Amino acid sequence: MSDHTLDCGEALALLQDYLKEELTTENQARVASHLAACGHCLGHAHFERNFLAAVERAAKGARCPDAVVARIRQALRSDPPG
Amino acid sequence: MSSTPLAAIAFERDVLPHLDLLYRVALRLTGEAANAEDLVQDTVLKAFRAWDSFRQGTNARGWLLTILRNTFINEYRRRRRTPVQVDLDVAEQHALIYEESGHDPEGEFFHALVDDRILAAIDALPEEFREVVVLSDIEGLGYANIAETLGVPVGTVKSRLSRARRQLQGTLLEYAIEAGIVRPGKDA
Numbered sequence: 577m578s579d580h581t582l583d584c585g586e587a588l589a590l591l592q593d594y595l596k597e598e599l600t601t602e603n604q605a606r607v608a609s610h611l612a613a614c615g616h617c618l619g620h621a622h623f624e625r626n627f628l629a630a631v632e633r634a635a636k637g638a639r640c641p642d643a644v645v646a647r648i649r650q651a652l653r654s655d656p657p658g
Numbered sequence: 659m660s661s662t663p664l665a666a667i668a669f670e671r672d673v674l675p676h677l678d679l680l681y682r683v684a685l686r687l688t689g690e691a692a693n694a695e696d697l698v699q700d701t702v703l704k705a706f707r708a709w710d711s712f713r714q715g716t717n718a719r720g721w722l723l724t725i726l727r728n729t730f731i732n733e734y735r736r737r738r739r740t741p742v743q744v745d746l747d748v749a750e751q752h753a754l755i756y757e758e759s760g761h762d763p764e765g766e767f768f769h770a771l772v773d774d775r776i777l778a779a780i781d782a783l784p785e786e787f788r789e790v791v792v793l794s795d796i797e798g799l800g801y802a803n804i805a806e807t808l809g810v811p812v813g814t815v816k817s818r819l820s821r822a823r824r825q826l827q828g829t830l831l832e833y834a835i836e837a838g839i840v841r842p843g844k845d846a
Binding site for chain 2 (some may be wrong): 592593596598623624626627629631632634635637638639641644647648649652653655
């Protein structure tokens, strides 16, 4: 794939991995330059980004309750390792 | 016993910072706060007892997630009420989503959905989809770490993620249409 411009099919096939930054540096750059030039694929990228942002926002706020942290600390003190 | 205080200090230093992550993963796996709390506590105490076998300086997060997941599978899974599980073909689902979100092709509607709706949709995913979404899209683990935690090849992680996202997007789009946030279909 060296020195090769991506078409829409190829870019969309790589889109998920691109958004997660799981591609090689070379392919990250290739997808980025396709998105910069193609409104259709950029729309797909926005769709996926908006989706991922909403999922993270909905779930990321939960914290382990203080009572559970306290329970765990207490159990650790009365339960030596080994 | 002489090394106990030091071991306990090291354990608290390396493990307690991951409690929030463990709790969030437990919440999505069990589907219920009370079970999630118990699962986190069981996980941490098991980890404490196995602390000698953990190689310090390696990936504590992955080690803890593996313990949590095994504990869930062995002791908690049967308590979960499993909702209806749908798994449409990925391509079919993909085409459907873009067609149905015709008036909002860039998915702005996702931001208008309330958190509880999104969490309910995640919780309705089949377990093998739910766990990759949680680890990747909520907790931000890379494919390789997820593959290691789940004991499956990276390719499996990728295909599950792709199918999970499609299914989740389809459910969320349905919610958005029901709620009047999106008008379905393309412009005439």
